[in-house]
Amino acid sequence: MALFLDLDNTLLPSKPAYDFAIEECAKDWEERKLGGDFFSLYESARKKVKNQLKGHSSNRLRLLCFKLMMDVVKNSKTGKIDSHEVGSLATRGFQTKDIADVLWMEERYHFHFLSYLKTESKKDIYQTNLFPRLIDLSKKLPVFLTTNETLRTQLLKVSSFLPDQFQFTLITSEEVGFEKPSTEFFSYVLGEANQNPEDCILLGDNWEDDVLGANRHGIASIHIPNMWGEGGDVKTCPSDTPAPIWTAPSTVTALKFAELWLFQRQK
Structure with missing residues (x-):
């Protein structure tokens, strides 16, 4: 998982x-x-x-x-x-x-x-809603940050924003040599995770790079058009890709859904 x-x-x-x-x-x-x-x-x-x-x-x-x-x-x-x-x-x-x-x-x-x-990271919406959930999830599951960027840039972002207690593996396109949604990128990620694609789920805002890129490799995905959108329901997206696709109104809602889905896969 x-x-x-x-x-x-x-x-x-x-x-x-x-x-x-x-x-x-x-x-x-x-x-x-x-x-x-x-x-x-x-x-x-x-x-x-x-x-x-x-x-x-x-x-x-x-x-x-x-x-x-x-x-x-x-x-x-x-x-x-x-x-x-x-x-x-x-x-x-x-x-x-x-x-x-x-x-x-x-x-x-x-x-x-x-x-x-x-400045943004100090806001209550992150401190009480997002960060505690990320920390808790990272204690239960292996978490991989998968991103199209240079390593230095993403290291600077993460160190300036995400909490110290959050545990993860960072994989950037600069390290892989290929960007999402390429086969090379997702093959590399799956290799680093040492997991079967059907036992993984990806959350992202970009429909082509994140969602469809993951799904072409058999990875379930959740599309998040807005980090802090309104609404509480995660909805299934019609798709002919090998793995399911959902859309979520916010990152926090998507994380809750992903946690439940992953633990159900373990049963």
Whole structure:
């Protein structure tokens, strides 16, 4: 028996933390007078990084975005970014001293992101509802955090948000070399868990990466569209996949259901 848990937007609020961090980074960029419009530069750089590194864990590294943004700014009088500029090497204006600005922006991004998580983790809704259940479950069952991200980034998130008493094994796509929903990722996870897929269940917010990815490998799954949604019922989703799929209104409700399902499998 094993419980597989997605991390971002399933156990911790990554989306609002990300939005907060980007808003604050825009202020940092302006205060440091790095040039151009931060949001247009960032969105264009982010799109290029995602396309260039599709399926690779590095496509989530903000450092790559900030480096590309600085490349473009240094090669444009206005700092405006267009398709020709973002697609070029754009190295003529970048200098050694500019490296400090790129690294500083990455540091500021992580500072804002983790500050949001630390503040959020202190809220009663986590301290009394989510965290005690995670700790209790981790004492009864092997828990695996399965995530499409770089190891360093996820270590920072977990250490800033989840309680110390929570016991788990962390598996990132960077370590595996493949992202969810690939066969390679889920085969690796099942190998590390040393469990039959029919005796495991996965909880996640992403329908394709988490739910269908797990189900194609015979792993039951629960879709959680909203960490703190309203309602108390877990509903069965019609599916032609090898394993059952349910949808839950919240992470806590899904955890309760998953615990009961797993212990019933033991009987």
